[in-house]
Structures are given as C-alpha cells and as structure tokens.
Amino acid sequence: MATAVPAERDAVARAFPGGTEQVFLPGVELVRTGGGCDLVAAGVGPASAAASTAAALTAAALGGTPYRLVVCAGIGGGFPPEAPVGSLVVSRTITVADLGAETADGFLPVTELGFGRVAHFPPRSLVREAAEVTGARSGTVLTVSTVTGTAARAAALRARHPDALAEGMEGFGVAEAAVAQGVPVLEVRAVSNPVGPRDRAAWRIGDALTALTEGFGKLAPVLRSWTQHDHQ
Numbered sequence: 001m002a003t004a005v006p007a008e009r010d011a012v013a014r015a016f017p018g019g020t021e022q023v024f025l026p027g028v029e030l031v032r033t034g035g036g037c038d039l040v041a042a043g044v045g046p047a048s049a050a051a052s053t054a055a056a057l058t059a060a061a062l063g064g065t066p067y068r069l070v071v072c073a074g075i076g077g078g079f080p081p082e083a084p085v086g087s088l089v090v091s092r093t094i095t096v097a098d099l100g101a102e103t104a105d106g107f108l109p110v111t112e113l114g115f116g117r118v119a120h121f122p123p124r125s126l127v128r129e130a131a132e133v134t135g136a137r138s139g140t141v142l143t144v145s146t147v148t149g150t151a152a153r154a155a156a157l158r159a160r161h162p163d164a165l166a167e168g169m170e171g172f173g174v175a176e177a178a179v180a181q182g183v184p185v186l187e188v189r190a191v192s193n194p195v196g197p198r199d200r201a202a203w204r205i206g207d208a209l210t211a212l213t214e215g216f217g218k219l220a221p222v223l224r225s226w227t228q229h230d231h232q
C-alpha cells in the first residue's frame with residue numbers, strides 16, 4: 001500500500017488490527033501490519049511514489065515473496081458534485097493528466113507524441129467489490145504534478161476527462177511501478193478538498209483521514225481475499 005505522507009500511511013494502518021513493525025530495505029522503509037500488509041509513505045508526486053514503490057516491489061520479489069496487489073491510497077481533491085469532501089473514490093482508471101506537450105491547439109498527451117502510456121486499468125472485479133463494500137464511487141482518478149488551483153483548470157481537466165472523480169499526485173507513478181512488475185494496482189482516495197480554486201485553509205484533512213481509516217476497515221477483507229486467490 002503506497003501513500004504519499006506518513007499521516008496517510010498511519011491512517012490506513014489504523015484499519016488493520018494488531019501492531020505494526022518497521023522494515024528497512026534499500027531505498028524504502030515499510031510499515032508491516034499484523035495482517036501482513038506492507039505500507040509505504042512513498043513521497044509526494046509521481047516520481048517519488050514510483051521510485052519507492054519500485055524499490056518495495058523489487059525487494060519483495062528478490063526475497064521470494066512478491067506482492068500480488070499494489071494499492072495507492074491517500075487524501076485527494078474531489079470533483080464536485082460527484083465526489084464531495086469526506087467521500088471515497090476508487091479508481092476504474094488511473095490517468096496521468098499532465099504528461100505530454102502544451103501546443104497552440106491545446107494539450108497533447110504523451111501517447112500522441114508516440115511515447116509511453118497515460119492510463120492504467122485496475123481489475124474490474126476488484127474495483128466493483130471495493131466500491132460495493134466501502135460505498136465509494138468508482139471512476140477516473142487523475143494524477144497531476146501540480147495541484148489544481150483554479151476553476152478554469154478544473155473545468156479543462158473535466159472536459160478532457162469527463163469520468164474524472166478525483167485527483168491526487170501519486171497514482172500513476174505507483175501504477176507504472178506495479179505494472180512494470182506485472183502486479184495489479186488500485187487507487188483509493190478520500191476527498192479532503194474540492195478540485196478548484198485554491199483554498200488550503202478549507203482542506204478537511206482530518207475528515208479525509210478518518211474516511212480513509214473507515215474505508216480501509218471495510219476494504220481490508222476484500223484485499224486479503226484478493227491477494228490470497230488467483231485472479232485473471
């Protein structure tokens with residue numbers, strides 16, 4: 001499980017019964033829950049998140065116990081009215097929104113420049129189960145390197161991504177690391193603020209962290225079952 005910051009990691013950890021232990025590995029520090037779930041505060045932004053996630057995945061694979069699922073989790077911006085503050089969103093699609101080129105005719109995603117990819121698709125049955133058990137909405141979660149801070153930018157993102165429910169800064173990086181090692185990925189965001197004009201003082205971080213803990217309390221059995229059985 002990869003979050004950006006320790007406060008998010010600890011909010012997720014609170015959903016798992018039993019104590020935790022710290023595990024120090026090259027390039028990454030894990031918090032291991034009693035149920036055998038590894039949590040990492042992977043850093044803010046897609047690059048740091050990808051590097052930390054890749055380090056954890058590689059260490060596990062070399063140690064002979066590869067991960068079977070990676071989850072990117074944290075607080076995030078929600079697109080109103082579908083994703084209000086305090087609600088949970090699970091990713092049907094994890095899309096990087098600002099990787100590409102700006103042109104006189106608008107934004108071109110990196111795929112239209114002939115490179116890479118801009119989206120990852122979590123397993124549909126996992127998305128469905130996660131949404132059902134938590135009451136979360138499912139849709140596109142955008143990854144941005146710059147937090148949206150104006151109504152114009154929010155509208156432009158929504159126009160390009162009509163299914164977008166939330167934005168965060170790590171999902172696509174975590175997904176790139178997971179998919180590079182053939183591991184499925186899911187993103188879960190608890191909405192701390194609306195995507196739109198910047199008002200940092202209005203972010204409801206405490207409410208979102210509580211929603212994250214409650215959501216993972218319900219999600220934990222689904223994740224456990226997912227990692228214990230074979231899925232196509």
Ligand SMILES: O=C(O)c1cccc(C(=O)CC[C@H]2O[C@@H](n3cnc4c(=O)[nH]cnc43)[C@H](O)[C@@H]2O)c1
Pocket residue numbers: 004005007008043044045074075076077078144146147148167168169170192193194195205
């Ligand atoms: O100050 C705190 O106590 C605190 C506790 C937990 C998390 C934070 C963060 O600042 C987390 C940064 C993290 O949050 C995501 N995020 C939240 N809102 C948005 C948004 O509107 N657009 C994009 N990302 C958002 C993001 O993934 C950051 O990495 C502080």
